[in-house]
Amino acid sequence: MVAPPPTAAGRGWLTTKVGEMDKPAALLRIENVSKQFGPLTAVDSLSLEIGHGEFFALLGPSGCGKTTLLRMLAGFETPSSGRILLDGEDIVAVPPHRRPINMMFQNYALFPHLTVEGNVAFGLRQERLSRAEIATRVEEMLALVRLKGFNRRRIDHLSGGQRQRVALARSLVKRPRVLLLDEPLAALDKKLRAETQFELMELQRKLGTTFVIVTHDQEEAMIVADRIAVMDRGRLRQVAPPNDIYERPNSRWVAEFIGEVSLIEGALRAGGILDSVFGPLRVPPNQTARGKVWLALRPEKLRLSTTRPEGDLNALSGTVSEIGYRGGVSIYKVRLADQSLIKVALSNSGPSSRLEVSIGATIWVSWPKENGVVLTQ
Amino acid sequence: MRLWQRRAILLFPYAWLLLFFLAPFVIVVKISLSQTAIAQPPYVPVLDVSAGWAGLEGFFSALSLDAYRLLVSDPIYLLSYLKSLTVAAVSTVILLVVGYPIAYGVARSPRHWQPLLVMAVVLPFWTSFLIRVYAWINILQRDGLLNDILMRLHIIAAPQAWLASDTAIYIGMVYSYLPFMVLPLYATLEKIDMTLLEAASDLGCTPLRAFWRVTFPLSVPGITAGVLLCFIPIVGEFVIPDLLGSSESLMIGQTLWTEFFANRDWPVASAIAVTLLGILVAPIMLYERLQRRQLEMFE
Structure with a gap:
């Protein structure tokens, strides 16, 4: 969209981010x-x-x-x-x-009686810094949020995105x-x-x-x-x-809150086998839990085929209940033998990747055992 | 809406102003340019339309600025104007100092209490203004409530003369005009977003600093409105200084009354009124300009 903000590297207070592998203190x-x-x-x-x-x-x-x-x-x-x-x-x-600690408020809470500059400098004025120091830091911050030249602009003259960046600058300028x-x-x-x-x-x-x-x-x-x-x-x-x-x-709860998921209830027994209403299903190896568990399946980790898939896959048969075309992916809802619905997302990565099925058709849902997640609660 | 309907709606306020402000004002200006006479009405000239063109000429040549010359030459008028402006300025400052905390308190109290508190501020209006001022006479007189309380508290040894003094005038003014100060202040303070104060606190302001840097500047429109709503009518106030004040130095409203009813000098009374309007137009214009500038700022 717009050119990246000028690099702020080389200033004392800027440090590089802690890598993901390091355990941060x-x-x-x-x-x-x-x-x-x-x-x-x-x-x-x-x-x-x-x-x-x-x-x-x-x-x-x-x-x-x-x-x-x-x-x-x-x-x-x-x-x-x-x-x-x-x-x-x-x-x-x-x-x-x-x-x-500084906060950026949800409604931004920008001071309507002050300019962009006045808002950003507000916190610095409390620190008894010199005028020159305040001006430098405000300039630096406005450049960082790509609002250079907006100093004298009134808050009500800004778009929603610009206000958001003023709020960000105001809360960051105090370091x-x-x-x-x-x-x-x-x-x-x-x-x-x-x-x-x-x-x-x-x-x-x-x-x-x-x-x-x-x-x-x-x-x-x-x-x-x-x-x-x-x-x-x-x-x-x-x-x-x-x-x-x-x-x-x-x-x-987490599986259902984050993204979409279908759950299959069952009892886990030795050998990585889940006994469900659909018969035995294989789960990822090294399960320690026993007894009642749920197998969580994400829509994009499932496959669909009109015939029973070959190979070492879990496979359930059902009928196509709904098809939703979303552009990048198509969502299929498949009604299984126990009348529950399972959601499958197929990527429309090529013209041929779209499955030619119609609602009511018999279809197979399958997945390699590694694609499922066993949940105990 | 049809064009003539829109015009008719616009016409209404102008017709009102013309009929009840501009026409009487022209008559007052005319009287201020006349001479007193022992007649009915008590001034000359009177426009005689039946005399035709000559009558009109005679009418205009008889007008003079004598009443205004008197206003300038006799210091009693200047002193009255000054007294009025002083009383109005001091009262307005006291009103602001007293009214701001009240308005602030109401605006910061729990939301479901606010209508009740606003009602409490307005409640005195439900009794007659005159009765309230007379009540103050009762409180302030030599054997009145105030002296009684102060003596019982051993703050004063002997009764003080409160009545017929500037103190009494200020008490009456502040008491009577307080709602005019509190209501516009409350209206602006109540609208201030509380997260702005949290933001100020987050950015390093103590509560007091946050007040001066956020709440106060945002309440300036309310301050301006309250100050003008009090200052302008207080300058022309008649009842309060007449009932509570001394007869030594008069406010311009009292001087005007004397000219009109005691001296039956309608031209001078009218000249006082016209001059007073001239003096008051200045702050009104200032207010207008401030408001326009504010509108421009928010455009």
Whole structure:
């Protein structure tokens, strides 16, 4: 879209991002934090560590407590119990204006009586810096978010995307240890949001600042974050890199929340065999669980064929119930013998890859055993 | 909507202004250019249409600026204007200092309480203005409630003369005009997005700094409206200084009343009114300009 922002490398405060393989030392440590609002428990004895330079996402449905947790990190809410440590120091008693943590608000909360420059400089003016220093840092930040020359512009004269970048610049210019982003892209339209996601990642890589983003958009979380914490009703369901969350969810809840999944219930026995209503199905090797489990199958990991597939595959027969053409992929819903529906996504990678079937036709759903995931809860 | 209908709707406010402001004002200006006379009405010339062109000529040649010359030559008028402007300025400042915290408190109180609190601010309006001012006479007089309380608290030893003083005028003004200051301030303060204060706090402002850097500048439109809503009517106020003030130095409203009813000098009374309007137009124009600039800023 636009040329990448000028590189900011070579400045003292810019560090390179911690590689994914290194185990980052904890910068933020949340210890048994709870928050009650009257009878409602928004956050329920939650513990979490966030590393130096990490891009961390808090993901969950609305009302899961992710925003409350973020507001406790910023200092706008005080935990009912528990500790929040920044670099080993408890910051629970530190008021927001003294925390080296800045926040980008969901509605941006830009000051309508100030210009772009006035907004970005607002935080620096509190630090008793010289005029020249403030001007330099504001310029530097505006260049970084590609708003050079917008200094004197009034906030109401900006587009939604430009406001978003002013908000970002304003929260980053103080060089916080941690930047909190509360649904930063929710107000943007779909196309702009997709572009901005990559810009955010690039910015975070350049600055090396720890980013904690709150979002309800699972796709957004998976694109931008190094690690995702999936939250539900004030508790953590799973904390892992996006790939693990998607490929190895730890529960049916996470599997169903992140992406689409079909579940087959059954009993697991030795030899990697699952006894289901469809008969024995093979599961990935080295399963330790026994008894009642669920086999989770992602739509894109399944195949369809009009005849029974050959080879070492799990195969179920059914009838085509619905076909949805989505451009890049086609979604087939197949009704199985037990009347349940299983979803299959086929990539439309070539003109011949489209399956010539019609609704009601008999079809085979198959997958190699490695493509399934066994869930115990 | 048809064109003539739209025109008719536009016509209405103009017709109203013409009939009830401009026409009476022209008559007042005309009287201010006349001479007193022992007659009915008590001034000359009176326009006599039956005399034709000659009558018209005679009418215009009889007009003079004598009333205005008197206003400039006798210091009592200048002193009255100055007194009025001083009282209005001091009262407005006190009103702002008293009214801002009240408006702020109402705007920051729980949302379901706010209508009740606004009602409490407006409630005094439900009784007659005159009765409220008379009540103050009762409170402020020598054996009144205020002296009684202060003596019981041993703050003063002997009763003080509160009534017939500038203090009494200021008390009456602030008491009577407070809602005019509080309501516009409340309206702007209530609209300020609370996340802006969180953002200020996040960017390093203590609550006090956040007030001066965010809340206060954003409430300036409310301050301007409140100041003008109080200042302008206070300059011309008659009842409060007449009932609570002393007769030593008069506000311009009292001087005007004296000229009109005691001296029956309609031309001078009219000249006072016209001059007062001239003085008040300045802040009104300033307000208009400020508003226009604000509109431009938000374009």
